Amino acid sequence: MSVDSSARDGQPSDSSEPASGGGRKERGRADLRRSAERYLSEPAEGITTRHAFSFAGHYDPKNTSFGALLACNEEKLAPGAGYEAHRHTDTEIVTWVTGGALAHRDDAGHASVVRPGMVQVQSAGAGITHTERNLGGASEAVTFLQMWLQPDEFGGAPGFGLRAVPVADGLTLLASGRESDEALLLRRADAALWLVRAGAWAPLPELPAAPFRYVHVVAGSVGYRTVPGPQGGGRSAGAGDAIRITGDAFADPTAGEDGVELLLWEMHTPLQFG
Numbered sequence: 001m002s003v004d005s006s007a008r009d010g011q012p013s014d015s016s017e018p019a020s021g022g023g024r025k026e027r028g029r030a031d032l033r034r035s036a037e038r039y040l041s042e043p044a045e046g047i048t049t050r051h052a053f054s055f056a057g058h059y060d061p062k063n064t065s066f067g068a069l070l071a072c073n074e075e076k077l078a079p080g081a082g083y084e085a086h087r088h089t090d091t092e093i094v095t096w097v098t099g100g101a102l103a104h105r106d107d108a109g110h111a112s113v114v115r116p117g118m119v120q121v122q123s124a125g126a127g128i129t130h131t132e133r134n135l136g137g138a139s140e141a142v143t144f145l146q147m148w149l150q151p152d153e154f155g156g157a158p159g160f161g162l163r164a165v166p167v168a169d170g171l172t173l174l175a176s177g178r179e180s181d182e183a184l185l186l187r188r189a190d191a192a193l194w195l196v197r198a199g200a201w202a203p204l205p206e207l208p209a210a211p212f213r214y215v216h217v218v219a220g221s222v223g224y225r226t227v228p229g230p231q232g233g234g235r236s237a238g239a240g241d242a243i244r245i246t247g248d249a250f251a252d253p254t255a256g257e258d259g260v261e262l263l264l265w266e267m268h269t270p271l272q273f274g
Contacts, residue, residue, distance in 0.1 A: 098143045212267040
């Protein structure tokens with residue numbers, strides 16, 4: 001991305017709402033945001049970005065973040081296109097490629113090619129300059145999802161990780177603030193990113209609980225009830241849609257006719273300020 005990601009203001013507008021007055025337990029909410037609602041930008045020739053949250057010229061004070069998540073961008077780089085060298089600080093930059101191949105290089109000496117089925121985490125720390133480009137010589141666009149998470153450690157040395165992910169239905173831990181042999185390390189102790197896959201009409205596996213959960217549908221579709229029990233309305237989300245979940249909302253999720261692949265952020269605290 002071409003903008004310093006260290007500074008963001010505001011809180012999510014779709015946090016839990018009280019079920020009633022008097023200090024009672026807050027009820028959950030599953031806030032569905034359709035793909036068509038994303039902000040569209042074309043920062044350079046051959047680059048198309050669709051932003052889930054306020055970004056650059058698209059500023060909405062009620063849509064600046066959710067939980068600890070600062071950005072969730074759908075990116076498309078045409079053959080020969082890419083982001084020139086730019087700098088980030090104090091941000092966890094997580095990349096999931098959905099088609100083609102993304103070439104990454106940074107001034108800490110890391111160089112990688114990220115392909116479908118691979119996840120990359122760059123911890124910007126005190127500062128990192130990197131480039132992101134469609135792989136040289138490619139004849140097709142590269143498409144990827146890039147997410148920015150606020151760390152809870154600031155000013156440290158930059159970090160980098162890349163791993164291939166097994167192709168299997170179920171729940172796969174991609175990155176976590178809790179050290180794991182299976183996942184890349186995030187510099188936020190109470191956050192984790194999961195890959196969820198299910199076949200046609202299959203119920204999703206039991207998902208981790210957290211005060212803040214963010215679902216991005218990568219492919220296929222998922223049906224769910226907005227809250228548990230008969231009071232929950234039925235909804236469906238397709239590729240590119242996102243659901244911002246608080247509390248126990250998002251009940252009985254089930255894959256659609258083509259199955260589903262989605263990314264799920266588990267976050268236990270919102271943004272930290274000061």
